[in-house]
Amino acid sequence: MIEYRNLKVALLGAGNVGAQVASLLLEHSAELAERVGAGLELIGIAVRDLDAERTADLPRELLTTDTESLILNADIVIELLGGLEPAREYILQALNSGADVITGNKALLATHGPELFEAAEQVGAQLYYEAAVAGAIPIIRPLHDSLAGDRVRRILGIVNGTTNFILDRMHTTGATLQEALATATELGFAEADPTADIDGYDAAQKAAILASLAFHTVVPLDAVHREGITGITLEQVEAARHAGYVIKLLAICERLVDAQGNEGVSARVHPALVPQDHPLAAVHGGKNAVFIEADAAGDLMFYGAGAGGLETASAVLGDLVSAARRHVIGGPGIAESRHAILPILPMASITTRYQITLAVPDQPGVLAAIAELFLEHGVSVETLVQSVRAQQDGSTPTATLVIGTHEASEASLAATVSSLAESPVVETVSSVLRVEGL
Amino acid sequence: MIEYRNLKVALLGAGNVGAQVASLLLEHSAELAERVGAGLELIGIAVRDLDAERTADLPRELLTTDTESLILNADIVIELLGGLEPAREYILQALNSGADVITGNKALLATHGPELFEAAEQVGAQLYYEAAVAGAIPIIRPLHDSLAGDRVRRILGIVNGTTNFILDRMHTTGATLQEALATATELGFAEADPTADIDGYDAAQKAAILASLAFHTVVPLDAVHREGITGITLEQVEAARHAGYVIKLLAICERLVDAQGNEGVSARVHPALVPQDHPLAAVHGGKNAVFIEADAAGDLMFYGAGAGGLETASAVLGDLVSAARRHVIGGPGIAESRHAILPILPMASITTRYQITLAVPDQPGVLAAIAELFLEHGVSVETLVQSVRAQQDGSTPTATLVIGTHEASEASLAATVSSLAESPVVETVSSVLRVEGL
Numbered sequence: 001m002i003e004y005r006n007l008k009v010a011l012l013g014a015g016n017v018g019a020q021v022a023s024l025l026l027e028h029s030a031e032l033a034e035r036v037g038a039g040l041e042l043i044g045i046a047v048r049d050l051d052a053e054r055t056a057d058l059p060r061e062l063l064t065t066d067t068e069s070l071i072l073n074a075d076i077v078i079e080l081l082g083g084l085e086p087a088r089e090y091i092l093q094a095l096n097s098g099a100d101v102i103t104g105n106k107a108l109l110a111t112h113g114p115e116l117f118e119a120a121e122q123v124g125a126q127l128y129y130e131a132a133v134a135g136a137i138p139i140i141r142p143l144h145d146s147l148a149g150d151r152v153r154r155i156l157g158i159v160n161g162t163t164n165f166i167l168d169r170m171h172t173t174g175a176t177l178q179e180a181l182a183t184a185t186e187l188g189f190a191e192a193d194p195t196a197d198i199d200g201y202d203a204a205q206k207a208a209i210l211a212s213l214a215f216h217t218v219v220p221l222d223a224v225h226r227e228g229i230t231g232i233t234l235e236q237v238e239a240a241r242h243a244g245y246v247i248k249l250l251a252i253c254e255r256l257v258d259a260q261g262n263e264g265v266s267a268r269v270h271p272a273l274v275p276q277d278h279p280l281a282a283v284h285g286g287k288n289a290v291f292i293e294a295d296a297a298g299d300l301m302f303y304g305a306g307a308g309g310l311e312t313a314s315a316v317l318g319d320l321v322s323a324a325r326r327h328v329i330g331g332p333g334i335a336e337s338r339h340a341i342l343p344i345l346p347m348a349s350i351t352t353r354y355q356i357t358l359a360v361p362d363q364p365g366v367l368a369a370i371a372e373l374f375l376e377h378g379v380s381v382e383t384l385v386q387s388v389r390a391q392q393d394g395s396t397p398t399a400t401l402v403i404g405t406h407e408a409s410e411a412s413l414a415a416t417v418s419s420l421a422e423s424p425v426v427e428t429v430s431s432v433l434r435v436e437g438l
Numbered sequence: 439m440i441e442y443r444n445l446k447v448a449l450l451g452a453g454n455v456g457a458q459v460a461s462l463l464l465e466h467s468a469e470l471a472e473r474v475g476a477g478l479e480l481i482g483i484a485v486r487d488l489d490a491e492r493t494a495d496l497p498r499e500l501l502t503t504d505t506e507s508l509i510l511n512a513d514i515v516i517e518l519l520g521g522l523e524p525a526r527e528y529i530l531q532a533l534n535s536g537a538d539v540i541t542g543n544k545a546l547l548a549t550h551g552p553e554l555f556e557a558a559e560q561v562g563a564q565l566y567y568e569a570a571v572a573g574a575i576p577i578i579r580p581l582h583d584s585l586a587g588d589r590v591r592r593i594l595g596i597v598n599g600t601t602n603f604i605l606d607r608m609h610t611t612g613a614t615l616q617e618a619l620a621t622a623t624e625l626g627f628a629e630a631d632p633t634a635d636i637d638g639y640d641a642a643q644k645a646a647i648l649a650s651l652a653f654h655t656v657v658p659l660d661a662v663h664r665e666g667i668t669g670i671t672l673e674q675v676e677a678a679r680h681a682g683y684v685i686k687l688l689a690i691c692e693r694l695v696d697a698q699g700n701e702g703v704s705a706r707v708h709p710a711l712v713p714q715d716h717p718l719a720a721v722h723g724g725k726n727a728v729f730i731e732a733d734a735a736g737d738l739m740f741y742g743a744g745a746g747g748l749e750t751a752s753a754v755l756g757d758l759v760s761a762a763r764r765h766v767i768g769g770p771g772i773a774e775s776r777h778a779i780l781p782i783l784p785m786a787s788i789t790t791r792y793q794i795t796l797a798v799p800d801q802p803g804v805l806a807a808i809a810e811l812f813l814e815h816g817v818s819v820e821t822l823v824q825s826v827r828a829q830q831d832g833s834t835p836t837a838t839l840v841i842g843t844h845e846a847s848e849a850s851l852a853a854t855v856s857s858l859a860e861s862p863v864v865e866t867v868s869s870v871l872r873v874e875g876l
Contacts, residue, residue, distance in 0.1 A: 020734070024587070028587075028589075032587060136734070136736060137738060138583075141579060141580065141583055142576040142579065142580065145756060146568060146579050146753070146756040147752070148755075148760070149462070149466075149473075149752065149754075149755020149756050149757075149758055150752040216473070279741060282717060282720045284715075294574075294752060295752075296458070296574070296755070297574035297749055297752035298574060298742065298743040298746070298748075298749050299742060300742035300743075301739070301740075301741040302739075302740055303717060303738065303740075303741065304735065304737060304739065305736045305737070311734065311736050314585070314588040314732060314734035315584070317734070318583060318587050319587075320587055322586070
């Protein structure tokens with residue numbers, strides 16, 4: 001039996017993920033020591049309440065409420081508290097005492113990332129965060145390392161399992177949004193208050209982190225355009241299927257050039273139509289996937305469990321092995337690369353394709369008037385499908401128009417939609433959806 | 439403009455991938471320097487013939503035939519020669535002179551991997567090989583780092599683009615194997631001599647590399663069971679579709695326990711039935727994907743381009759940035775972990791499900807006799823579908839029996855099939871396929 005030097009690991013938080021990390025760390029300590037070349041000694045688990053109920057049996061003697069002393073004694077600190085404070089304060093303490101830090105705290109990174117990475121760089125420590133985006137799926141490391149010699153053009157991510165479960169269920173069972181949400185809550189896919197998920201806040205945090213990493217540029221959370229799924233109707237889902245699409249809530253990070261020729265980046269979260277033969281369309285249930293388009297590598301996709309205590313613990317342990325190996329080797333950490341500092345372009349400057357559904361009176365001249373209106377705003381129509389619903393009461397029948405556009409700017413599209421809404425030949429603008437993945 | 443210290447990079451080989459690596463390296467040198475914190479100076483490109491035609495314009499003054507001097511002057515050596523010798527000799531020279539080495543040479547790694555990793559470990563250098571498996575797809579780094587704290591149970595990989603193109607084409611267009619192969623050759627997906635691809639040699643090399651890495655155990659190439667796709671008929675493809683499957687050539691690496699209770703690993707390459715709703719079934723054309731089942735992380739899939747000069751060059755550049763960052767930081771490389779040293783179990787001890795298609799005379803007693811024969815060999819039948827083809831000549835009509843088994847060992851299955859072949863109630867054993875991904 002080889003004797004290893006021990007690295008001291010402190011765990012902050014014993015929630016769903018934290019408890020699994022502690023269990024795996026204690027259970028696999030011999031195997032991990034062999035992989036690292038040093039022992040990983042869990043010296044303590046900081047909790048708020050020593051007597052709270054836990055999802056796993058943790059040795060009572062490891063629990064402590066003295067977080068600050070625990071941090072001071074550790075070589076590596078794992079922060080799984082969630083929330084902004086005191087997590088931020090503890091991470092800064094750990095970094096300043098020279099410890100490497102592993103966190104799964106997406107809210108914190110999306111909000112205070114630059115401050116934390118700066119603190120790590122100043123002392124030559126490293127901040128790992130694989131668990132913060134897409135749970136078990138290795139996505140931070142591929143972006144940070146594997147694609148470090150390439151140039152990422154675009155990321156399309158299904159990064160929220162709850163909304164993917166809901167949309168997938170609407171598609172596969174014909175459930176309404178409310179019914180699908182109820183099922184998600186019942187099965188534990190949605191939290192009691194699902195706002196952070198269904199309004200896209202969770203996905204927006206992940207988009208900010210992914211865009212910052214992929215484009216070597218700080219993309220703050222409030223620069224991420226955000227729309228949730230609450231407006232999505234079963235009618236839209238069915239119309240999408242009929243037209244060869246599925247509706248997915250996407251986190252989209254793009255490097256693009258605006259109409260004035262400025263290169264910049266954009267990050268946004270919104271529901272979008274995805275072609276049925278796109279790899280993202282095959283991501284079902286609560287699964288996550290991140291689709292990356294890079295200049296040299298072409299299209300890549302990373303698929304797996306985006307949440308779950310055990311699954312996310314796998315990502316934390318991967319980071320722990322990396323941090324521990326770095327301690328064994330020595331040397332400073334690799335700073336987050338922020339050299340590009342590309343401007344963040346406003347939502348108005350992104351371009352994509354759109355699908356617009358209108359209710360119009362079925363009478364002569366309507367189509368021509370609508371075509372004219374698109375033309376005025378410089379939005380080019382690619383497809384137009386009209387279906388007529390007979391009226392029972394003898395009034396003018398209503399037609400449904402589904403219009404697919406060529407690539408157009410968000411600004412032109414917004415102007416077109418607002419003109420359509422005011423036009424006398426349009427009864428209702430029933431649906432406006434972006435089309436992605438073409 | 440920051441002045442960086444320069445790291446000296448030597449490139450061996452200027453073929454399809456090598457020429458792209460050189461172009462990207464020269465074109466993006468400023469951006470790469472910022473990501474690494476040091477300049478990457480391409481000091482020379484070793485070629486056999488200075489005047490050979492290249493896929494990219496390379497500066498004439500960088501070309502050299504003096505490979506050994508080039509290696510001696512380099513901090514990092516990129517080997518893209520292919521083949522066993524002199525690639526092996528050059529890599530050993532580079533490692534022994536203290537250089538880090540990047541290679542995309544799967545044949546070499548599958549054959550002489552242990553010797554090369556050992557040489558790297560002895561001098562504290564690092565051997566990178568992301569480009570050797572699945573081209574642009576980051577798979578080595580996730581296995582080496584991201585899943586380092588987890589335990590991989592099984593890998594199912596579509597790791598050969600040529601055979602996936604051929605099988606996908608048979609499925610989607612109804613082409614025969616020969617027709618699909620002809621199209622693949624025409625479109626440049628297959629080489630003039632496609633033996634290495636269609637007989638599974640290429641996939642077997644990748645299976646050996648993946649199994650060695652995932653299970654921390656040396657799995658030599660000749661321990662990989664190998665079957666190619668030449669026996670696959672359009673009939674089998676159509677029957678598979680009818681039953682809800684697609685046929686894929688899979689590289690399968692498993693950690694398993696044999697009938698005697700011995701834990702071990704197994705690596706094999708063969709065509710298999712994959713359920714249509716499995717993520718691997720949606721991998722079309724020449725794309726590759728690696729599906730990983732891990733204890734904690736659950737199911738993960740990595741998808742992308744498995745070949746192509748530019749795509750593979752992206753993986754080489756990712757390794758180059760990692761190697762260069764390590765030089766900037768200092769410290770020895772991280773040795774390949776071979777601590778587990780699990781035994782490699784023979785093919786006979788793996789268990790899976792099987793689908794067996796038989797032609798039998800449509801007469802009383804046949805079904806009972808066949809069921810009895812499965813029972814004798816301890817292979818449990820899960821499904822049985824019989825269809826009868828009418829005979830024109832008045833002789834006994836022939837029935838087609840498609841039998842799906844529960845999990846059974848390869849040894850029992852082989853015994854069952856050989857009994858079936860000899861049985862008086864069986865006309866022909868038309869097809870035996872393993873079912874994977876359930």
